[in-house]
Amino acid sequence: MKRPIRWTVALTAALALFAGLVLLPFWLVLTGSVKAPAEIIARQPTMVPHSFTLDHYAKLLAASDYPVYMMNSLIVASVSTLITLLLAIPAGYAFFRMSFPGRETLYRAILLAYAFPSIVILIPLFGIFAKIGLIDSRIALVLVNVAFALPFAVWLLRSFFAGIPAEIEEAARLDGGSPFIVLRRIMIPLVAPGIAAVAVFAFVTAWTEYVFASVMILSDAKRTVPVGFSGIIGQYQIDWGLLLAGASLSILPVVVLFAFVGRWFVAGLTEGAVK
Amino acid sequence: MKLPRTLLPYAFIGPAILFLAALLVWPLVQAVVLSLQDVRSVGTTGKWVGLDNYREVLTDGTFWSSTWLSLVWVVTNAVLQTVLALLAALALNQNFPGVRIARTWIVLTWIIPTVVVVMIWRWLFSTSGGIVNPLLIQAGIIDRPVGFFARPNTAFATLVFINSWRWFPFITLMMLAGLTRIPGDLYEAARIDGAGPWKRFSRITWPLLAPTLGVLLVIGTLLSFNVFDIIWLMTSGGPAGGTRTLPVLIYETAFKSYRMSEAAAVAVLATLFLMGFAVVATRWLARPPEAR
Numbered sequence: 001m002k003r004p005i006r007w008t009v010a011l012t013a014a015l016a017l018f019a020g021l022v023l024l025p026f027w028l029v030l031t032g033s034v035k036a037p038a039e040i041i042a043r044q045p046t047m048v049p050h051s052f053t054l055d056h057y058a059k060l061l062a063a064s065d066y067p068v069y070m071m072n073s074l075i076v077a078s079v080s081t082l083i084t085l086l087l088a089i090p091a092g093y094a095f096f097r098m099s100f101p102g103r104e105t106l107y108r109a110i111l112l113a114y115a116f117p118s119i120v121i122l123i124p125l126f127g128i129f130a131k132i133g134l135i136d137s138r139i140a141l142v143l144v145n146v147a148f149a150l151p152f153a154v155w156l157l158r159s160f161f162a163g164i165p166a167e168i169e170e171a172a173r174l175d176g177g178s179p180f181i182v183l184r185r186i187m188i189p190l191v192a193p194g195i196a197a198v199a200v201f202a203f204v205t206a207w208t209e210y211v212f213a214s215v216m217i218l219s220d221a222k223r224t225v226p227v228g229f230s231g232i233i234g235q236y237q238i239d240w241g242l243l244l245a246g247a248s249l250s251i252l253p254v255v256v257l258f259a260f261v262g263r264w265f266v267a268g269l270t271e272g273a274v275k
Numbered sequence: 276m277k278l279p280r281t282l283l284p285y286a287f288i289g290p291a292i293l294f295l296a297a298l299l300v301w302p303l304v305q306a307v308v309l310s311l312q313d314v315r316s317v318g319t320t321g322k323w324v325g326l327d328n329y330r331e332v333l334t335d336g337t338f339w340s341s342t343w344l345s346l347v348w349v350v351t352n353a354v355l356q357t358v359l360a361l362l363a364a365l366a367l368n369q370n371f372p373g374v375r376i377a378r379t380w381i382v383l384t385w386i387i388p389t390v391v392v393v394m395i396w397r398w399l400f401s402t403s404g405g406i407v408n409p410l411l412i413q414a415g416i417i418d419r420p421v422g423f424f425a426r427p428n429t430a431f432a433t434l435v436f437i438n439s440w441r442w443f444p445f446i447t448l449m450m451l452a453g454l455t456r457i458p459g460d461l462y463e464a465a466r467i468d469g470a471g472p473w474k475r476f477s478r479i480t481w482p483l484l485a486p487t488l489g490v491l492l493v494i495g496t497l498l499s500f501n502v503f504d505i506i507w508l509m510t511s512g513g514p515a516g517g518t519r520t521l522p523v524l525i526y527e528t529a530f531k532s533y534r535m536s537e538a539a540a541v542a543v544l545a546t547l548f549l550m551g552f553a554v555v556a557t558r559w560l561a562r563p564p565e566a567r
Contacts, residue, residue: 011366011371014366015366015371018362018363018381021440022381022383026383028406041403043409044409045404045405045406045409086290087291088291090290091292094283094284094285094287094288100285103284106292113295116501117522117546117549118501118503119501119522119526120303120306120542121298121303121306122525123306123529123535123539124302124303124305124306124309125298127305128301128302128305146298147295147299150291151295179283207386208387210508211503211504227390240398247394250387250388250391255386258379258382262380262382265382266378266382266448269445269449269451269452270449270451
C-alpha cells in the first residue's frame with residue numbers, strides 16, 4: 001500500500017520536528033562539552049564544534065568527587081532495581097494469575113499509591129528515618145526509590161502475566177510443581193521482557209531521583225549524581241564547559257543500559273500496558 | 276512448611292503491600308499527626324494545636340495562589356503533553372525505516388536526571404551560548420535576547436515547556452499502545468469506502484483512542500501535579516512566587532521557613548485534592564464506554 005506524497009512529506013516533517021526537539025539538546029550538550037570555552041558562549045552557537053578539548057572532563061574529574069557520586073548512584077539504582085523486582089514479580093504473579101478475596105481492592109490500593117504526592121511523605125519520612133538512624137544512609141534512598149517504583153512496576157507486569165496461556169501453568173501444576181516452582185521455572189522465563197521493562201523503570205526512577213537524596217544524605221561521600229552534580233552546578237555557576245561535561249557523563253550510564261534493554265522497556269509500555 | 280492454598284496469594288503480594296504500607300501509608304498518617312501539632316523543625320516535638328494549622332493555611336493567600344498555580348500547571352502541561360504525544364504517537368505508528376529505533380530512543384528525555392534536564396535547558400535558554408534566543412531571533416519572533424526566567428509568566432511558561440519535554444515521550448509510548456490496538460482492517464475498510472485521512476482519523480482513530488487518552492490524562496495529571504524537582508532547581512518557586520506550585524510551597528514551608536506542621540497541613544490538603552481527583556476520575560473511567 002502506497003502513501004500519497006503529501007503524507008510522506010507531512011510524516012517526514014513531523015519526524016524531523018521530534019528528532020530536533022529530542023536530539024538537538026543532547027547533540028548541543030555532547031558537542032559543547034568538548035568545545036573551547038570561547039566557542040561555548042559564542043553569540044551564534046555552532047552545530048559542529050570548531051575546537052576540540054578534553055579539558056572540561058579533566059577539570060571535572062580533578063575538581064570534584066564525580067566518580068564517587070557515580071558509584072553511589074550505580075549502587076543505589078542497582079539495589080533499588082533488585083528489590084523492586086523481588087517485590088513486584090510475586091505480587092504481579094498473584095494479582096494477574098490467581099483469584100482471591102480482596103484482589104480488586106488491594107490492586108486498586110496499589111494503583112492509588114502511584115498517585116501519591118511524594119513531597120507529602122518527605123517531611124514525616126525524614127522524622128521516621130531520623131528515629132531509626134537511616135539519615136545519611138544509602139539504604140534510606142533505596143527504600144524510598146523502591147516505594148516510588150513499585151506501584152507502577154506491578155502495573156507494568158500486568159500485560160505480560162495476562163498474556164501467558166492458562167494451559168502452560170495448568171500443565172506445570174499437574175506435573176506436581178508447587179506455585180513457587182511454577183513461578184520460578186515457568187513464569188519468570190515467560191515474562192522476562194516484562195521484567196526487563198520493570199528493571200529499566202526502577203533503575204531510571206532511582207537514577208533520576210533528586211529531592212529525597214538531597215534531604216536524606218548529608219555527607220559528600222554518599223551523594224548520588226543528581227545531588228552531587230547540583231552541588232557542582234552551584235559551585236561552578238557559569239563554567240558551562242565543566243557543567244556540560246558533567247551532564248554528558250551522567251547521561252552515559254543510562255544510555256548504555258537503554259541500548260541493551262530499552263526495546264523491552266518500550267515493548268512493556270506499548271504492548272498493552274494501558275488497559 | 277506448607278502454606279494452605281488459600282493463603283498463598285497473600286504470601287505473594289504481602290511483601291509488596293507491607294512495604295508500601297510502611298513507606299507510604301505510615302508516613303501519610305504521620306503527616307496528618309504532624310499537621311495537628313506545632314512542630315517547627317525536624318526532630319523537635321510540639322504540642323497539640325488541633326486544626327490551627329489548617330485555619331492558618333486556609334486563610335493564607337499564598338496557599339490559594341499556589342493552589343491556583345498548581346491547577347494552571349496541571350492543565351497547561353496536560354494540553355501541551357497531549358498534543359505533542361498524540362502527534363509523535365501518530366507519526367511513530369506509521370511504517371518507515373528506523374521506526375523501531377525511533378520508538379526506543381524517543382524516551383531519551385525521560386531517562387536522564389532532572390538536575391541534568393534543568394542544567395541543559397538553563398544553558399539552552401541562557402543569553403551566553405544558548406541556542407533558543409538566536410533561533411527565535413532568526414525566526415523573527417523576538418528582536419533581542421530574552422531573559423526567560425526573569426519574569427513570572429515567561430518563567431512559568433518555560434517550565435511548562437521543559438517539564439513537557441521531559442514527560443511527553445513517556446505519554447507517547449502509552450498512546451502508541453492504544454494506537455497499535457486499533458485493528459488495521461478498520462482503516463482498510465474505510466479506505467475502500469472512500470474515507471479521506473481526516474475522516475479516518477475523526478471516525479476511527481479518535482473514538483477508539485479516547486479511552487486510552489482518558490487514562491493517560493488521569494495519569495498525566497497526577498504526575499504533573501507532583502513535579503517538584505524541575506521547578507525547584509530551575510526557579511525555586513520564583514520570580515516573585517510566579518512558579519510556586521503546591522509541592523514547592525510545601526518544601527519551602529518545611530525546609531526554608533522551618534514550619535513543619537504548617538507544611539504538613541498543606542501536604543494533607545494537597546493529598547486530599549489529588550485523591551479526590553483520582554477517585555472521581557477512576558470512577559468516570561470505569562463507566563462502560565457507551566455511557567460516556
